[in-house]
Amino acid sequence: MLISETSVEQCAGSIVETLPLFLRLIRAELRRHPRLNLSLPQLRALVYLRDQPGASASGMAEYLGVTRATASTTIERLVQRELITRTDDPQERRRVVLNLTEAGHRQLEQASTIAQERVAEALAGLSPSRLRRINEGLLLLQSVLHTRAGITR
Amino acid sequence: MLISETSVEQCAGSIVETLPLFLRLIRAELRRHPRLNLSLPQLRALVYLRDQPGASASGMAEYLGVTRATASTTIERLVQRELITRTDDPQERRRVVLNLTEAGHRQLEQASTIAQERVAEALAGLSPSRLRRINEGLLLLQSVLHTRAGITR
DNA sequence: TATTGTTATACTCTATAACTATA
């Protein structure tokens, strides 16, 4: 199927080219607020714990798409900054229980707002139709990734 | 305009959530081929030089969306690995002239193929209509970013 | 034995700051 293959390749190329552009936008914006000082993975970690309070380190690793070792260091940094808590699970003593602190909730709220505002700024002026098409494409991508993008090692 | 604002926020959220998922997919795939051993920024640097032979370090920084200092170290690594050359510009002696080596061309070719194949694999099975909509959304995003996503410091 | 999690090590990415050289 040549037509379909061409589209797949076009998509792949578009993805490789588009993603880094947005990442730098968000990174730059987060960095511009020294009070927050959250990296994108850190922000995602906080989002995960907001949505899945009490999650484990393994769950975090899976969500972030990194190894457990990497998740462990990310978690450690957030614990030291007192944005999350890490306690033992009495039932399953190998497991840790992760939760946002009050400060974590606040920083997450602020960072999300800032990142979204910056992205929204970049999107400002686009017609509703274009916004809809952009969002539609992204949602389709998400559905693909959530079902198939498990870590492959 | 409430409707439009809602879409902008949805888009922003979709972007923040979708991008890292794809990045890890590509990163993991590139990493899985030790012969290549190219990071995503390195791959993008090679792509840039393929399309803009003789480019300067400043041009590279702008393309990658990083500071000149960062671009300089990235360039240095690629020079040491003999994937690119960095020579003086006789006309403008502050400037450097960057080009792919033969090895750089080969690695770029291989890495692009591998990355695209992995992404294509993730997209496999999507209907032509969905692929078209995904691609359309990404192209719209690119056009926004290329015109407005200059580095802000 | 399998799973959860941590630590040690090593790279890369990235920025800011300070610097040199050229225009």
Place this chain on the structure above:
DNA sequence: TATAGTTATAGAGTATAACAATA
């Protein structure tokens, strides 16, 4: 003075490998 580029320093992200503790 302004621009092109480098280097030093620092911190984060990431992996692999080796390990401890628990199931």
